[in-house]
Amino acid sequence: MQPKPETIALINQNGYLWDSVNNEMAPTFYRSPQFYVYLYKTEQYASGYRIKLPGRGTHGNVIDLPHELLAPRNYINVVHSSNTSVKKVSLKDRLNGSEIEQVLREFMV
Template identity: 55%
Template structure:
């Protein structure tokens, strides 16, 4: 293969929430991960990917204990420390020329065809990022859903040369260096509605869906089947 696809997620390695190291926070977020994110990974029509959910080393024993209460994770879905993540990425990517690094939150979902879309993708020379602008937002508390468009959301793929990435090279984002700046890199747009942003009781920042555009229950179920099976 000319490319390997790695999904990378910071499970509790960013300090947005002061509770991210506690057992109760971890239990709640792992439950959400199983209810949504894991299901979308399990139904991917192409399973030739590695999904890495990075954890703070000090919480590894707690997370291992919590995960033991659930069915065993698929072999290609792993909770690892950042150092373990790099080592496992090296083993997975091997001598493959190109690395597609997919950003994902541990409570969101991608369409079941997403990995296959990336396998089939033939970007132009010089393209550094693939951006998903079209998706959905799901309020899992009130069971409401809306289509959404975001110019530069946190649903993108960085395209690296494998050897460069594993040697430590990283793209420097323009401006403030946030997700909103990814659009300023040489990029291409993936046009399908590929993501679902899940709103739940444990979001770091509260979210509320707009009233306009809310989908019927039948429409929701049809869409969710494409993301969760």
């Protein structure tokens, strides 16, 4: 991908939520998820410049920066026994066992 010159962040909105404890997975969408990356010029970063998020300063505000969206589904948010926040895999569009295995193969290669 070649980002536009004004782009500050690349955002991954589409991914999967996988409950690794119960082996449940479904496609997921977040408007401004924690799966993003900032783009810096080398000289700026080396000199200590850091991007500041607007608003409350959480990943929910990354969408407010000049950004581009990445496609297709390109992350797996894993629910495991040590998570501090409880996430539930949606019943809607839930994948079956072989579909889960296929997604995991694609990401683990």
